[in-house]
Amino acid sequence: MHKGIFSFLVLIFSLFSAQQKPVQIAFLSDVHFQDLYGSFSDTDFKGIINPKTGKPMILRTMDAQLHSTRIFNENYFAFLKALDDIAKKEIKIVAMPGDFSDDGQAYNLRGLHKILDQYHQKYGIEFYMTTGNHDPVGPFRKEGGKDDFLGQNGCPLGIYSKENIGKTDPKIITKDIAESGYLEILDELKGFGFYPKKKDLFWSTPFTKYSFKDYSYEEALQNADYNRRMYNIAEGFPVPDLSYVAEPVKGVWLMAIDGNTYIPKNLNESSQNPENYKGASMGYNNVITHKKHLINWVKRTMAEAKKNGKTVIAFTHYPMIDFNDGATPELKSLLGEKKWQMERVPEEEVAKAFAEAGLQVHFAGHMHINDTGIRNINGGMLVNVQVPSLAAYIPAYKILTVHDRDKMEVQTEVLNNVPHFNELFPLYEKEYSALQKNRIKPIWNRDILKSASYHDFMLFHLKELVRLRMIPNDWPSDFIEKTKDFTGENILFLIQNKKQLENRRIKPEAFRKWKMGDLILDLYKFQSADELARKDIPYQRLQQYSFLEKLFSAYKGQNHLIVNFQRIFKILSLLSNGDPADHFEINLKKNVVISLQ
Numbered sequence: 019m020h021k022g023i024f025s026f027l028v029l030i031f032s033l034f035s036a037q038q039k040p041v042q043i044a045f046l047s048d049v050h051f052q053d054l055y056g057s058f059s060d061t062d063f064k065g066i067i068n069p070k071t072g073k074p075m076i077l078r079t080m081d082a083q084l085h086s087t088r089i090f091n092e093n094y095f096a097f098l099k100a101l102d103d104i105a106k107k108e109i110k111i112v113a114m115p116g117d118f119s120d121d122g123q124a125y126n127l128r129g130l131h132k133i134l135d136q137y138h139q140k141y142g143i144e145f146y147m148t149t150g151n152h153d154p155v156g157p158f159r160k161e162g163g164k165d166d167f168l169g170q171n172g173c174p175l176g177i178y179s180k181e182n183i184g185k186t187d188p189k190i191i192t193k194d195i196a197e198s199g200y201l202e203i204l205d206e207l208k209g210f211g212f213y214p215k216k217k218d219l220f221w222s223t224p225f226t227k228y229s230f231k232d233y234s235y236e237e238a239l240q241n242a243d244y245n246r247r248m249y250n251i252a253e254g255f256p257v258p259d260l261s262y263v264a265e266p267v268k269g270v271w272l273m274a275i276d277g278n279t280y281i282p283k284n285l286n287e288s289s290q291n292p293e294n295y296k297g298a299s300m301g302y303n304n305v306i307t308h309k310k311h312l313i314n315w316v317k318r319t320m321a322e323a324k325k326n327g328k329t330v331i332a333f334t335h336y337p338m339i340d341f342n343d344g345a346t347p348e349l350k351s352l353l354g355e356k357k358w359q360m361e362r363v364p365e366e367e368v369a370k371a372f373a374e375a376g377l378q379v380h381f382a383g384h385m386h387i388n389d390t391g392i393r394n395i396n397g398g399m400l401v402n403v404q405v406p407s408l409a410a411y412i413p414a415y416k417i418l419t420v421h422d423r424d425k426m427e428v429q430t431e432v433l434n435n436v437p438h439f440n441e442l443f444p445l446y447e448k449e450y451s452a453l454q455k456n457r458i459k460p461i462w463n464r465d466i467l468k469s470a471s472y473h474d475f476m477l478f479h480l481k482e483l484v485r486l487r488m489i490p491n492d493w494p495s496d497f498i499e500k501t502k503d504f505t506g507e508n509i510l511f512l513i514q515n516k517k518q519l520e521n522r523r524i525k526p527e528a529f530r531k532w533k534m535g536d537l538i539l540d541l542y543k544f545q546s547a548d549e550l551a552r553k554d555i556p557y558q559r560l561q562q563y564s565f566l567e568k569l570f571s572a573y574k575g576q577n578h579l580i581v582n583f584q585r586i587f588k589i590l591s592l593l594s595n596g597d598p599a600d601h602f603e604i605n606l607k608k609n610v611v612i613s614l615q
Contacts, residue, residue: 041270041420043111044104045333046097047383048407050120050152052078053129054094058192063177066170070444076125079174080446081453082166084462084482087386090120092439093409096472098133099436100408100415105141109417111266112143113274114210115383115405116150116335121162122198127206134210144266146211148274149203150335150384151298157257157280158199160292168445172452199292200258204244211274212260214238220265223247224315230326251308255282255289261312263319263330270420271323275312275334279304300361301336301384302368313371320376329423333381337362339369339391339402342545343596345589352585357492359385369393373400378606379426381418386410388430388548390597392611399609403428404599411480412547413472424607427614430600432550436472443467460486477543477554484542485535493538497582504534506562512580513569524565532559537586544593549600549615560594567591 054075057064064074078090104112119126137143155162163178165186176186179196204212214221220233226241228234240246248256261276278298287294298304305312316332323330340346340363349358362385372380373395381403389404406414412432419427446467453461462482469475489498506529510519519526536559543551552560567587573580598613605612 041111041267042107042109043113043270043272043331043418043420044100044107044109045113045115045381045403045405045416045418046100046408047115047335047381047405047415048088048117048150048386048409049097049114050088050090050093050117050407050409051097051126051130051133052076052090052094052120053126054091056125056129058125058190058194060194061190061192063190063192066168066445068442068445070441075442075445076177077168077442077445078164079166079168079449080466081174081449081462082164084466084479085487087483088120088407088409089476089479090409091442092436092472092475093407093413095438095441096408096413096433096436099433099472100431101133101137101143103431103433104415105137105143107417110141110143111272112145113272113331113333113381114145114147115333115381116148116277117152117383117407118147118150119153121155122153122203123162123196124194124198124202124206125192127198127203131206144215144217146264146266146272146274147207148211148334149200149260149276149278151278154199154203154278155197155297156199156292156295157278158290158292158295159202160197160199162197163195168449172445172448172450173456200260201244204258204260208242211262211264211272213242214264215266218264218266219268220271221262222319223262224259224311225249230322230328249309249311251280252282252285255285257295259309259312261315265328269328271319271328271330273316273319273330273332275316275332277301277305277309277312277334277336279309281308299384302334302338302364305336306365306367306371313375316372316377317375324376327423329420330377331379331381331418331420332377335382335384337364337382337385337391337402337404338372338377338380338400339393340364340366341385341387341389341391341402341404343389343548343592345592348585348589348592352582352589353492353494366393369400369402370395373398379403379418379604381405381416383407387546388412388414388550388599390428390548390599390602390611392597394609397609399606401604401611406430406547408433410546411476411543412550413476414550424605426604426606428602428604430550432473434471434473439472439475440467440469462486480542480546481539484539488542489538497579500579501534505530506532506537506559506566509534509537509566509583510569512583513566513573528558529562531556532562537563537590541586541590541593544590548596549594549598551594563587563590563594 065076083089161179165176167175169175176184176189177195178184221238251257263273280295386407388406391402393400405416414432417429466478507526510529570584570587601614603612
């Protein structure tokens with residue numbers, strides 16, 4: 019009898035402990051999955067043979083990668099590494115805030131589906147997705163292709179969905195490279211949150227009429243149909259909205275907000291013309307004006323959650339809060355209104371609207387950066403957590419631990435080492451040789467192929483991206499020309515003379531170790547990695563930056579060159595001293611975010 023009572027008590031304690039176990043959710047954003055080992059359904063082309071493995075591969079050129087804010091190839095291996103990490107940590111819920119594909123081509127969606135199925139079957143991981151501006155590129159399927167796949171001879175190869183749209187010769191024609199619309203994405207990936215799962219305790223969309231109390235899986239399944247998830251973006255222009263909320267585990271609602279807003283270019287055109295829609299990369303600034311039903315839905319859902327004791331975690335592709343740590347005005351003054359991806363910065367009205375709707379915790383992607391934004395509005399707090407991309411520096415994902423309704427923990431997991439990340443390097447060597455023979459533009463730095471780790475590779479990618487794209491596109495050419503040979507010592511002498519430095523006991527020659535290019539690159543490091551960038555910048559240089567920021571901030575003159583450096587160091591200071599973005603606690607009772615470093 020005593021033994022039976024003891025066993026019963028052990029069982030009760032075990033059940034109680036299981037109920038008390040914190041809920042963990044991993045966030046993988048901007049995976050930009052391209053299936054290196056994919057295949058096309060209507061052509062025998064399998065790719066080019068990798069001499070290192072003997073396997074055919076479908077990949078993009080290194081030149082294309084180093085001119086893009088994301089890589090296209092090695093992130094395949096990083097994705098698998100992240101999923102392996104998540105499986106080892108026994109995390110069972112993975113949310114993917116958009117750009118899970120790179121333009122939603124059918125062969126990539128199939129490859130992604132296969133991998134997610136494998137991890138679901140083997141480890142019991144449940145995946146919940148929302149769409150980004152690369153999946154889909156527009157609301158409806160449209161012809162497409164790329165002219166920068168790598169050919170067998172090291173030269174670019176074009177792969178297109180129709181013969182008449184290709185620029186490159188030779189070329190491959192396959193319908194599987196067309197850019198899928200919502201319908202195709204929904205059909206292929208419906209099992210990853212876009213449709214209700216039988217095990218979900220609740221699932222609904224902005225268009226459903228039922229409440230939590232009268233929920234049934236069968237009714238939810240009917241409401242998941244593509245045709246029941248349409249709204250008018252303009253009169254006579256019905257487009258899909260794949261937003262949903264799901265309860266994967268008791269007490270926690272995952273709210274996947276479809277922030278894509280595809281606005282017609284010409285209201286006299288057909289609503290079914292896929293070319294007649296603007297892109298969605300501006301994010302929530304267009305949601306506020308053209309997709310207001312989402313704000314009303316969030317408000318209704320938050321009220322329903324509160325009534326039923328649920329904790330809501332929202333995730334979307336787009337940020338709700340300015341991600342420049344207060345540096346946006348200075349960036350505009352230095353570079354101009356439309357540089358540094360300024361058009362993607364959400365207006366303050368966005369945070370206000372969603373905070374007033376009751377939203378508190380939101381995970382976003384899109385910008386490929388690590389950042390945390392906080393807004394305290396009308397006694398409440400909205401926290402926007404920017405999830406880095408696996409395809410950019412700094413490659414990482416986030417883990418959210420829900421301890422209780424008022425206390426949550428966020429941990430950033432950086433992918434420093436990724437198996438097989440250098441597997442494609444022999445093919446890039448062939449590309450480099452071909453580019454040298456036909457050199458008509460700046461060529462990428464071959465030293466990237468000496469990278470010892472995935473972290474080093476992605477840092478080198480950022481360095482080349484800044485050199486080949488960011489500086490030419492974002493920075494005033496006269497300023498760059500005037501300062502390109504500056505060292506830290508030259509910059510120091512702009513604001514202090516030798517006598518002043520002697521009085522401060524500062525040795526100016528110590529500033530010679532870094533140049534103007536290092537300073538600009540470090541700005542982008544902090545923009546991309548926030549506090550995690552400190553590990554990739556020499557400590558002495560960080561100290562010198564801090565010293566220079568104090569000197570330049572005291573300048574009251576009108577010298578244009580000095581004023582520009584004043585702005586640069588203020589931007590650097592703001593970007594490097596933002597809210598906690600690595601390991602931190604979100605306390606909704608006290609309305610604070612606390613660093614756990």
